[in-house]
Amino acid sequence: MNIGEAADASGLPAKTIRYYEEIGLIRPRRDANGYRAFAPRDVHKLAFLARARALGFSVEECRALLGLYEDETRASEDVKRLAQGHLARIDAKIGELQSLRVTLADLIEACAGDHRPDCPILADLAAGAAQGRTKGRMR
Amino acid sequence: MNIGEAADASGLPAKTIRYYEEIGLIRPRRDANGYRAFAPRDVHKLAFLARARALGFSVEECRALLGLYEDETRASEDVKRLAQGHLARIDAKIGELQSLRVTLADLIEACAGDHRPDCPILADLAAGAAQGRTKGRMR
DNA sequence: ATGATCCTTCCAGTAGATGGAAGGTCAAGC
DNA sequence: GCTTGACCTTCCATCTACTGGAAGGATCAT
Incomplete structure (x- = not known):
């Protein structure tokens, strides 16, 4: 899945997705041609981020939320x-x-x-x- | 009146006053030594700006408000x-x-x-x- | 083959300051 | 006269969270 599709699927602009990668919120793998390749899991994370941002959480709070989300041993x-x-x-x-x-x-x-x-x-x-x-x- | 005094009198940090000069909201004259010299009128404008900003007006709106304030022929x-x-x-x-x-x-x-x-x-x-x-x- | 539409990176800009470095000035005290 | 400290100056970087655009490579449909 290229960035355009990931953008459509997550509701985030491609520019924003690149930015989120730059600041380390996501790490999509790359195809041989250098294109970002988004796995369903990546898209899911992007959607999570989109929703959290829409609720007004700061990007750093989103980072923490994502960390908690992925941590099975978190405390609510x-x-x-x-x-x-x-x-x-x-x-x-x-x-x-x-x-x-x-x-x-x-x-x-x-x-x-x-x-x-x-x-x-x-x-x-x-x-x-x-x-x-x-x-x-x-x- | 130097910038420190003007800051105390207007309630704005010196840094902010310099910034306001940079973007053309005020134009204090300069002493021979290069120090900014604030006339009462300048301090009054700074206080006006401080109040307008505190009311949430954007800097550009403040610029417009200041223009209207100084224009005797304005329409309310x-x-x-x-x-x-x-x-x-x-x-x-x-x-x-x-x-x-x-x-x-x-x-x-x-x-x-x-x-x-x-x-x-x-x-x-x-x-x-x-x-x-x-x-x-x-x- | 060609043009349109992707994708890439990198740089700049937004609002409104704020922090800090490097250095000039001034008044007080010894 | 000289130092110390509190001023002042400019310039550059940083913050938030993107967004716009340039320059150029890749892919796709015709």
Whole structure:
């Protein structure tokens, strides 16, 4: 199976597959002509990686997950811990974004959005660094 | 005012300030010795940038915002449009993360997290690429 | 044989900094 | 006057996770 087929089968672009080989996530053997030859097992790993990346795991986390996946003697505890760490980061990110969202939505609402120059958004950016938030929300 | 002071005053690391100069966001003048000399106006711009970046605007959006801020004849409409675009991207990102969060939390909950190798998380990653989701949630 | 479509490697670029090396400058203290 | 240390300067490398493209070899269909 050449890289094109492996790409179709795994859902990853060929470029990405080459990159994953470069960083040592997979090691497909090579045909006599130098072409990469993907065994079903390789394609399976690629699909695993694609799914793990889609769930937001970092490439290094994916490496660890793949290692655990291939280790018959793994403890599910290790997998769970890894996933929990990732979940915690996602939650942190969501919280961060929701906080931004509130501030930004307030500012947008306060802005007339017409042809005049007066703008609470710019006013906040200019003053906000000092401390002022819209609507005087201060801690 | 040297870069160290400007950094303290604006809340941005000196490295970042140099970077912002490099990409043309600010143009502090130079003292005879080659040191950057920050006028209050420069520091104000840096603080503006720090706040805008903290709100998640991209550097290019910050450039545009700074341009609007300095343009007395701006229309608040333009600022608002920019901010609305950013808000939309934040909302999209939040949605994406929340979706990941649900899947991941389900998987984590299903995982015993003990010393045994059986693990629904790995099972999902291995099979998930095909289509299976935990709890058979399919569209 | 020829052209299209594969495949290969290698280099560069993306965003937004950050770290570090090598070296110039300045103010204080002795 | 000289050293020490805290500044400052530039330049280059590194990070994440790819992606784009150039140059060239291999394969396939006609």
